[in-house]
Amino acid sequence: MAETLPSPPPGPAGAWAEFRGIVRAQENDxxxxxxxxxxxxxxxxxxIRRLLEEIAVRHPCLATTVIHRIGIVPVxxxxxxVGVAAKHRGAAFALLAEFMDRLKQDVPxxxxxxxxxxxxxxxxxxxxxxxxxxxxxxxxxxxxxxxxAEIYERSKPLPPMPVSLEEACGRILRQPVCAPxxxxxxxxxTRDGYAILQNDAQNEFRIVxxxxxxxxxxxxxxxxxxxxxxxxxxxxxxxxCVVMQENxxxxxxxxxxxxxxxxxxxxxxxxxAKAGEPxxxxxxxxxxxxxxxxxxxxxxxPLVSPRLRVLHFTTGDEIIPPGKIPQPGQVRDSNSILIRSxxxxxxxxxxxxxxPEDFEKAKAEISNFKFQISNADVVLVSGGASVGEKDFTRSxxxxxxxxxxxxxxxxxPGKPLIFGTNGNRVAFGLPGNPLSHFVCxxxxxxxxxxxxxxxxxxxxLRGRLSAPFVDAACARETLWPAQLGPAGLxxxxxxxxxxxxxxxxxxxxxxxxxxxxxxxxxxxxxxxxAGDMLDA
Amino acid sequence: MRVLFFAQLKDxxxxxxxxxxxxxxxNSDQLWVALLxxxxxxxxxxxxxxxxxxxxxxxPQTQFNQADEAALIPPVSGG
Numbered sequence: 177m178a179e180t181l182p183s184p185p186p187g188p189a190g191a192w193a194e195f196r197g198i199v200r201a202q203e204n205d206x207x208x209x210x211x212x213x214x215x216x217x218x219x220x221x222x223x224i225r226r227l228l229e230e231i232a233v234r235h236p237c238l239a240t241t242v243i244h245r246i247g248i249v250p251v252x253x254x255x256x257x258v259g260v261a262a263k264h265r266g267a268a269f270a271l272l273a274e275f276m277d278r279l280k281q282d283v284p285x286x287x288x289x290x291x292x293x294x295x296x297x298x299x300x301x302x303x304x305x306x307x308x309x310x311x312x313x314x315x316x317x318x319x320x321x322x323x324x325a326e327i328y329e330r331s332k333p334l335p336p337m338p339v340s341l342e343e344a345c346g347r348i349l350r351q352p353v354c355a356p357x358x359x360x361x362x363x364x365x366t367r368d369g370y371a372i373l374q375n376d377a378q379n380e381f382r383i384v385x386x387x388x389x390x391x392x393x394x395x396x397x398x399x400x401x402x403x404x405x406x407x408x409x410x411x412x413x414x415x416x417c418v419v420m421q422e423n424x425x426x427x428x429x430x431x432x433x434x435x436x437x438x439x440x441x442x443x444x445x446x447x448x449a450k451a452g453e454p455x456x457x458x459x460x461x462x463x464x465x466x467x468x469x470x471x472x473x474x475x476x477x478p479l480v481s482p483r484l485r486v487l488h489f490t491t492g493d494e495i496i497p498p499g500k501i502p503q504p505g506q507v508r509d510s511n512s513i514l515i516r517s518x519x520x521x522x523x524x525x526x527x528x529x530x531x532p533e534d535f536e537k538a539k540a541e542i543s544n545f546k547f548q549i550s551n552a553d554v555v556l557v558s559g560g561a562s563v564g565e566k567d568f569t570r571s572x573x574x575x576x577x578x579x580x581x582x583x584x585x586x587x588x589p590g591k592p593l594i595f596g597t598n599g600n601r602v603a604f605g606l607p608g609n610p611l612s613h614f615v616c617x618x619x620x621x622x623x624x625x626x627x628x629x630x631x632x633x634x635x636x637l638r639g640r641l642s643a644p645f646v647d648a649a650c651a652r653e654t655l656w657p658a659q660l661g662p663a664g665l666x667x668x669x670x671x672x673x674x675x676x677x678x679x680x681x682x683x684x685x686x687x688x689x690x691x692x693x694x695x696x697x698x699x700x701x702x703x704x705x706a707g708d709m710l711d712a
Numbered sequence: 713m714r715v716l717f718f719a720q721l722k723d724x725x726x727x728x729x730x731x732x733x734x735x736x737x738x739n740s741d742q743l744w745v746a747l748l749x750x751x752x753x754x755x756x757x758x759x760x761x762x763x764x765x766x767x768x769x770x771x772p773q774t775q776f777n778q779a780d781e782a783a784l785i786p787p788v789s790g791g
Contacts, residue, residue: 276791286718
């Protein structure tokens, strides 16, 4: 809620008293990172107006500005701003003090909750094991839409934390950011030249001041007076224009205008944003341009999502490192680098380990692992291609105290996808084939990561096929690798879920309905951006 | 009549607003009675909660009509 009353008139005000209420780092003996405010906006605005009018009867003033932020306000930032213009300081101070007292009694604004200073450790819920024992029939497979909705619903956003601007690049902003003051804060020249009154019909002017870029020299220019100004300099008062130096003839401390332009050659106060105007919204990914805007708005410690901590286990005795030569029956591990590079966009840290297929040995390996499982926000288990991989992954996730939400999705490829939660942590058991990995990451893992980091969930877009789609009809909905180019979506050939070549050049996944065996070129289809299109 | 709940009262009622049908104008006490029927848990907040009618605090004379917007204002904590 932002209530902006007229700015103080330049005339009779002899006092301009300001108050800023700042969010403190301590609230009810707890160290916090931010407060969240809630308001009844219509009534708050009305009450503020009513209180000001009531108090101004006793302490006459000329103008006031009141801004109260709602939503998340980080520690150290202004939650409430009040400016009062009066003839004399006594009235301004008195009105300000009484208004703040009354605001805290009557204006319907509430501190809804405080956000803790650092993410707190998540205790393991011991009694949440509801995994059916091995050998029991699997739950009915969920549909693609159900799976995505379930994952989004059950994943919880990580508590935001304040970080420096350098640290914030690539992370998700978790607070709205408003202009702290008019931007720019005063009229500024865009030329080296001479500032004069806009409608001054004189032709010759006397130079009464020189204003460099860093100067602040307020004065009311009169007709026939000019101020020498540099590009970027704050103009001495409102209502001015700047005549470029190329268009004047200077003689000593006087100038003569040779040519007048219709443009004013200035950036007006507040033309980029007025005080209190929203600049950036919660959920935006901070890129270089947005970081520059945060810096210019004075938001040096934005509240962002913490870096995701991902733990990735590969399994399967047939897997060997990419640098080794495979014996018959062995395959090089392509999933580790796939996961690691797909996670880069989500600015997380990835710890990986390979687990032996023997469950007891795998448990011993995890127990010896230097990385604390309880420190991971996301646990990914890449299955091998061997028989019983799913039971292995299920048992492993159950042993790690994850509650399995679903263990089959009616989708091709990627049907044996497992999703589980443990408190605020999520886990996926990814079917081992590389194309399944690619597909499951984009529709499932990316959905959870988006929710954890406070971003909006991946969404299907509409596009047109630039080539026909032909396949044997499948009873399951299919996510088919494709390449999105200027002409549209071109389906890529793939033969099996183990096919790595099929998605090497894919940047989209087509959503092919169940039992569909062909689509003509030009047909409109749903697709999910993938691979390097994730950033687009 | 639309009734709005704010801050901790949202947690008490589990919603941020409700529709209340009234057949005749109610004063504050009568409105409380109607609300407590729907949400008995509001009882212990009654002493500290002020009623508002169309964005103004209600007084002893205030009458709530079907077309009004009522609001329950728990102790405020702005600033």
